[in-house]
Amino acid sequence: MIQFLSPPLPHFICCGEDTYPIGGRHPDRSSIGVFDLLVVTRGCLHLSEDPLSLTVPAGSFALLRPDRFHRTALPCEEETHFYWLHFHTLGQWKEVDERPDAINEGSKDAFQTQTVHQFAHYLPQTGKMTFPEAAYGWLRELLDLEDETTVASQWRQQILFQELLLCLQQAAKLPASSSYISVADEASAYLRRNYKTAVSYKAMAEELHFHANYISLCMKRAYGCTPLEYLATYRIEQAKRLLIDTNETIGRIAEETGFGTFSYFIRSFNRLAGCTPKEFRTRYR
Template sequence: MFRFTSPPLPHYITSGEDTYAAGGKHPDRSSIGVFDLLAVTRGALYLEEGGSPISVPAGHFAILRPDRSHKTAIPCKEETHFYWLHFHTLGSWSEVAEREPYMQLESFVFHVPRSGELHTRESFYERLQQLLELQSEVTAAARFRQQALLQELLLQLQEESSTAAKDPQLALADEAAAYLRRSYRKPLSYKELSEQLHFHANYIALCMKKAFGCTPLDYLTRYRIEQAKQLLIHTGEPIGKIAEETGFLTFPYFVRCFSKHTGTRPKEFRQRYR
């Protein structure tokens, strides 16, 4: 899957549709500089990217990297119709085997699978068709709508092909993280987390390490610090009260944790960013 760090969000460039007869081939291209999203509605594409085969049957999609060559591995065996969409990002991106560790809230990470089945394909095709219809319009509103449609397409791919939906450990990690975010203001223990989720605390920790690269306690501490940052910047509340509101038991402990994770003390952080 691909990991995109935002902002900035990936941006739409252009799109289209094509139909290959039996025996048709996708053009050979090398390092085209944009991501190439392919969604096949009938037939199948048989491609190769950087030496790795990629098959895209009807009702499936694939995203080709901007920095590798791709070509036809096998000509189409039947008439094949597909949509194509080029997008890119000015932010950082990478290909990862699984979801990355928790990130600070100033930026966020989302993951888009490289390929897979489209479970609600008609809505996906409808958005691609809307992009084509907007090509003929030259207004700023049309360009803005194209960018919005790209974000909707990427969100649909992330939600439909969620790794968590296929992996019970990642699903449990998501559930644990959601509970920690809801309850960060009060003291929390592994025992309470275990009772709420009905799993042993060690197993929950294992799942969160797999999903986020950290323990539940580390996740909770980082989330509390992010909430404290917002209060330091956007309110005039005393720092001691902010420590209490974000779930830190004592003021000295809050200062130690904040300094460790941000490299600055809470008072200095407030002075710098307000």
């Protein structure tokens, strides 16, 4: 399974299709520099990418890494049709097992903080398509757009590619030991929904049906912070947006972003942003 940290999202490069006769072989390649996604619609491909052996029947896919040698393990035993797609990412990626690392890295600017915006998604290196006909339709449309060179067609290709990745991700069933990720995701979504109001561990535990200590452990492992730390960071991020985009008073912004008192807002903002709200507004307006 391959983990991608985003943003930036993986980006589409090019695609095509091919049909191998009986005895046909996929080319042997080494370190091609891009991810190679193969989606088989008919027949079966037998590939090897050390240390993996990949059998890809109709309705399945294989994802080959950009930095390894892959080759044909066995020639095709029947006529085999497949789509191929090359993509890459400017972000971080790596192969992971049942213990994904904490997601606590990212860039900072006026709008971004490192624990809120970055997320991880996982693609298995082989699997069965959850919705094969939909995937085939996206791939055919991607192929049709290859002959167009307009900005609109390139944009459409990237959108179709992201739809395809979402489809593939559904085949990436994380092991039970990684269920903490889903708990952390539920908790972070709850905190983002309720950041304007007073949030308590008790209310969150009742809403999510998990003990508060367990939720805190899951978020610490997945995001590198506790729920309250995540909430404070998210509130400050919303305050930054209001300071730049509106003429609301600083006191009003403190209320709208869930801070109980003006003084607490000033202390929190100074600690997390490195300046006062007034200084921040002056700098970025």
